Every structure is written in C-alpha cells, then in structure tokens.
Amino acid sequence: MIGVFDSGFGGLTVLKELLKLLPEYDYIFLGDQARTPYGNRSQEAIITFTEEGVNFLFEKGAKIVLIACNTASADALRALQAKYGATKKVLGTIIPAVEQALQKSRYGRIGLIGTRSTVQSGNYEKELEKLSAIHWQSQEKKAQKKPTLIAVPAPLLVPLIEEGWLRRPEARMILKKYLMPLKHANIDTLILGCTHFPLLEKEFARKMGKNCRIINSGKVQAEAFVNYLERHPEIEKTLSHEGKREFFTTDSVAHFQNLGEKFLGQKMKTVAQVSLSSTS
Amino acid sequence: MIGVFDSGFGGLTVLKELLKLLPEYDYIFLGDQARTPYGNRSQEAIITFTEEGVNFLFEKGAKIVLIACNTASADALRALQAKYGATKKVLGTIIPAVEQALQKSRYGRIGLIGTRSTVQSGNYEKELEKLSAIHWQSQEKKAQKKPTLIAVPAPLLVPLIEEGWLRRPEARMILKKYLMPLKHANIDTLILGCTHFPLLEKEFARKMGKNCRIINSGKVQAEAFVNYLERHPEIEKTLSHEGKREFFTTDSVAHFQNLGEKFLGQKMKTVAQVSLSSTS
Numbered sequence: 383m384i385g386v387f388d389s390g391f392g393g394l395t396v397l398k399e400l401l402k403l404l405p406e407y408d409y410i411f412l413g414d415q416a417r418t419p420y421g422n423r424s425q426e427a428i429i430t431f432t433e434e435g436v437n438f439l440f441e442k443g444a445k446i447v448l449i450a451c452n453t454a455s456a457d458a459l460r461a462l463q464a465k466y467g468a469t470k471k472v473l474g475t476i477i478p479a480v481e482q483a484l485q486k487s488r489y490g491r492i493g494l495i496g497t498r499s500t501v502q503s504g505n506y507e508k509e510l511e512k513l514s515a516i517h518w519q520s521q522e523k524k525a526q527k528k529p530t531l532i533a534v535p536a537p538l539l540v541p542l543i544e545e546g547w548l549r550r551p552e553a554r555m556i557l558k559k560y561l562m563p564l565k566h567a568n569i570d571t572l573i574l575g576c577t578h579f580p581l582l583e584k585e586f587a588r589k590m591g592k593n594c595r596i597i598n599s600g601k602v603q604a605e606a607f608v609n610y611l612e613r614h615p616e617i618e619k620t621l622s623h624e625g626k627r628e629f630f631t632t633d634s635v636a637h638f639q640n641l642g643e644k645f646l647g648q649k650m651k652t653v654a655q656v657s658l659s660s661t662s
Numbered sequence: 663m664i665g666v667f668d669s670g671f672g673g674l675t676v677l678k679e680l681l682k683l684l685p686e687y688d689y690i691f692l693g694d695q696a697r698t699p700y701g702n703r704s705q706e707a708i709i710t711f712t713e714e715g716v717n718f719l720f721e722k723g724a725k726i727v728l729i730a731c732n733t734a735s736a737d738a739l740r741a742l743q744a745k746y747g748a749t750k751k752v753l754g755t756i757i758p759a760v761e762q763a764l765q766k767s768r769y770g771r772i773g774l775i776g777t778r779s780t781v782q783s784g785n786y787e788k789e790l791e792k793l794s795a796i797h798w799q800s801q802e803k804k805a806q807k808k809p810t811l812i813a814v815p816a817p818l819l820v821p822l823i824e825e826g827w828l829r830r831p832e833a834r835m836i837l838k839k840y841l842m843p844l845k846h847a848n849i850d851t852l853i854l855g856c857t858h859f860p861l862l863e864k865e866f867a868r869k870m871g872k873n874c875r876i877i878n879s880g881k882v883q884a885e886a887f888v889n890y891l892e893r894h895p896e897i898e899k900t901l902s903h904e905g906k907r908e909f910f911t912t913d914s915v916a917h918f919q920n921l922g923e924k925f926l927g928q929k930m931k932t933v934a935q936v937s938l939s940s941t942s
Contacts, residue, residue, distance in 0.1 A: 417697045
C-alpha cells in the first residue's frame with residue numbers, strides 16, 4: 383500500500399490528486415486530527431508526532447509513505463529519513479515544490495508562504511540552495527543571479543480556510559496583508575507551502591498578478607510521485623493494485639469524515655479511529 | 663497544591679488572577695500546548711485529553727484541580743466529576759460564569775461567545791436552566807421572563823489573539839461579524855466563554871455598548887474559587903502555603919515559556935515538559 387500521512391485535513395487534497403493520477407494502487411491515509419494543526423508547535427513536538435504517524439502507516443503495511451503536510455515535511459522529514467535509512471522510504475513535499483519552482487521561475491525570485499513552523503525551519507532555503515546547482519543551469523538562467531527565497535509565515539490562513547471564510551472580505555484583507563512583502567520583493571514564483579492553500583489558489587493568483595507563477599505544493603507532490611515510481615520499479619513492484627482505500631484518524635470518525643470528504647471530494651468507506659501515544 | 667489545567671495558554675490568565683487573590687498557596691499548572699487548541703475537536707477527544715491532564719495534576723500532588731478552559735469544562739467536567747466522585751475535587755469555568763451572569767443580568771437576555779465545541783456542548787444552557795431556579799429570584803427579576811441564552815461560536819478569535827492581531831482592522835471586522843447576532847438579540851449580558859477573550863475585553867465592551875455587561879469567565883472563576891475555599895475549610899486545610907509555583911507543558915519548555923510569560927504577566931521559574939499518552 384501507499385501510505386499518506388497528514389497532520390490534519392489538507393493532505394487529503396494530495397491524496398485526491400494521487401487517486402486521479404494513480405487510481406489502481408491501494409492507499410492508506412492517516413490524519414492526526416486530534417493534534418492538528420502542527421504549524422505553531424515546537425520542532426520537537428512535530429518530529430515526535432510525525433514519527434508516530436509514519437510508524438503507524440508502516441506497521442499497517444505501507445511500503446512507502448508520503449508526508450502530505452509541509453509543516454511535518456519541513457520539520458521532521460530529514461530526521462525520519464536518517465532514522466529509517468534505505469529500508470523504509472519516506473517522501474515529503476519540499477523537494478518537489480522547490481524543483482518545480484526552479485523550473486518555472488524566470489529570474490530566481492521565489493516566494494514561499496506557509497505556516498510559522500515551515501518558514502522558521504529554514505528547510506525550503508536549504509533545499510533551494512542544494513537544488514539550484516542542478517536545476518538552475520539553462521544558459522538563459524545561468525546568466526541570472528542565484529535564486530533567492532523570500533518566505534512569509536501566514537498562520538491565520540488555515541483557520542480561515544477551515545472556517546469556510548474563503549471569499550469573505552476579511553479573508554481577502556488578511557491575504558493581502560500577508561502577500562504585501564512578497565509583492566514588494568517582486569517575486570516571479572510563489573510556492574503555496576501548505577496543503578490548505580490550494581483552496582485559495584485563485585485569490586493568490588489574482589493578488590500576485592500575471593507575472594507570478596503559483597506552485598501548488600500538494601499537486602506537485604502527487605505529480606512527482608508518478609515520476610518517482612517510474613524511476614523506481616523496485617518500489618513500484620512491491621505495491622498492491624486492488625484499488626483499496628483505508629482511512630485512519632486520531633479524532634472521532636464522525637468529526638474526521640464530515641470535513642474530510644469535502645477535502646477529498648469523495649466518500650470514505652473504511653474509516654477507523656486510532657490512538658497514537660506520545661513517547662517523547 | 664492547587665492544580666490548574668488548561669488546553670493551552672489562556673488558563674494562565676486565570677492563574678494570574680488566582681496569584682493576585684490567593685498568593686500564599688502553592689500552585690501547579692499544566693498546559694497541553696502540544697494538542698492545543700481543543701475548541702474544534704470532538705467531545706470524545708476533549709474528554710480523553712482533559713482526563714489525562716487532570717490525572718497528571720493529581721498524581722503530582724494537587725489536592726483540587728481547576729479546569730481553566732471553557733472548552734474542557736463544557737465537554738469534560740461532568741464526566742470527570744462523575745468519575746472522581748467526592749474523593750477528588752475538580753472545578754470548572756461554567757457555573758461561576760453563569761451565576762455571575764444571572765446576578766448581573768437585568769432582563770435575562772444572556773449572550774455567550776466561545777469556541778465551536780463550547781457552544782455545541784449545550785452545557786451553558788443546561789447550567790443556566792438549573793441555576794436560574796436559585797439565582798433568578800429577586801422580586802424585580804421574578805417579574806421578568808425566564809432567562810435565555812444566545813450562544814455564538816467564534817473560532818477565529820483564538821488564532822487572531824495568539825497572532826497578536828488584536829487591534830488590527832481585520833480583527834475588529836471579524837469580531838463585529840461574530841457579535842452581530844448578539845446585538846440583534848439585544849442581550850444585556852455577555853459571557854466571554856473562552857479564557858483568550860479577556861484580551862479583547864475592551865473591544866467587546868465597545869462593540870456591545872453600555873447597556874451590556876461583560877462577564878470575564880476567567881476572572882469570575884478565580885473569584886469564585888476564593889469564595890469556594892471560604893465555604894470549604896476541609897479542603898482549604900489540605901492546601902500547602904509555601905508560595906511554590908510549578909509549570910508543566912506537553913510541548914517544549916522554550917515554546918511554552920515564550921508566550922506563557924506574556925499571558926501570566928510574570929516569569930516562570932520551574933518549567934518542565936511532560937508527556938501524556940492517549941489511551942482512549
């Protein structure tokens with residue numbers, strides 16, 4: 383099975399894309415609704431919670447796990463990859479988003495908007511630094527300065543989105559305020575570094591204008607995974623193909639299913655509650 | 663020791679009031695920062711988390727525990743009181759707030775603003791129904807209709823307050839929107855049913871006008887506790903008087919202390935991290 387982990391609901395938009403692109407595989411999803419959102423917690427707590435979630439998915443039979451949450455990817459992915467080594471594969475959201483941004487950007491002025499924890503982790507900067515060496519090499523682009531990242535934390539957008547206040551003037555004013563420093567920095571590419579933000583994608587595009595490309599990190603993660611399986615037949619062949627979908631939540635099933643089916647855009651048949659214990 | 667439990671930071675404003683009114687006692691505080699906020703979770707999750715927190719405080723030597731969180735009080739207090747019986751005393755925020763509202767209200771049109779879970783629990787209505795029989799009995803008041811409660815969930819106020827956006831126009835617009843139905847219902851008393859909201863008390867008062875009394879549930883809880891100790895010398899005599907203050911958090915110490923000292927209005931000397939396990 384393909385495991386998908388999220389701190390809450392946003393990762394279901396990644397799963398939705400995966401089900402479109404790769405419907406034949408079996409999926410197991412875990413959302414840590416009882417402890418969501420991770421975005422304002424310490425890195426220490428985020429690592430512990432993410433590890434518990436990912437361990438659960440492997441124990442349930444996942445052969446590979448996608449962390450469909452920018453906060454968990456930014457804070458915990460490297461720690462988990464170091465721990466599991468080559469035996470258990472865990473993929474995150476950051477590398478695909480940065481690769482895509484480097485390909486789409488014309489002048490290397492890249493913006494990032496995400497939770498406080500994602501921005502503070504500095505991991506988007508680190509990946510940009512590394513990946514620039516590989517992806518910033520076309521003749522035209524080489525002539526430009528090295529790519530830079532301007533990162534803005536936007537902690538109020540997740541609650542606004544979960545409230546369904548997307549189109550209200552208050553939400554637009556708050557969005558405008560968050561985007562101000564990115565507009566002033568004249569970025570040409572904006573990474574939506576939180577799986578909730580695609581729900582506001584049109585508003586982001588309108589506010590940033592035509593000259594700024596928008597990178598939807600969840601969609602990009604799903605597309606990158608298609609590519610990953612093509613490049614890794616040794617992993618692809620371990621995956622089962624019965625079209626199964628199993629959902630787990632750390633809060634009550636009713637609470638999860640209610641909002642979750644809206645994010646996923648379809649019904650969830652098999653849903654169960656699970657208890658993860660803090661062992662930090 | 664006197665135990666004080668909160669789902670996050672807001673309960674520190676209750677402790678602040680307690681330290682003013684009853685500085686001579688010893689206090690132990692636990693904030694569940696790793697799983698805060700509780701306000702949008704299922705009742706089931708809130709009961710489990712609150713029970714874990716309250717158990718921890720009793721194990722650490724608390725002789726009585728105050729739940730300084732409206733969400734936890736609304737969803738979990740009765741379950742815990744039923745479980746502990748007379749052996750372990752647990753007090754919440756709702757009864758003191760409702761008693762105060764009944765005393766201050768002239769016409770019995772009482773408003774409540776709180777988290778989604780607090781409002782959905784219906785426990786403020788239940789307490790109002792019960793306590794009206796005792797507290798709505800002056801001649802003048804008896805002539806009035808039975809008191810009624812108009813409750814409004816305001817889930818965006820906690821993140822706005824934690825962001826420090828209190829005085830920004832966006833916060834005012836959102837507050838105005840939430841208060842609209844309460845204005846229309848012409849309430850004469852408003853219960854601030856969340857320990858974060860006192861930080862916006864002036865804005866609430868200004869928006870609601872002079873004819874509406876504002877009940878700060880945290881402050882009222884602290885005042886009611888002074889009264890409780892006077893009426894219960896058998897509990898008062900079990901409490902130690904060395905002026906000790908111990909703080910525990912489920913997230914990292916640095917993360918807690920940073921914001922926590924702002925809520926408390928003073929330095930925290932003894933702070934430690936603790937791990938509560940979900941055993942639901």
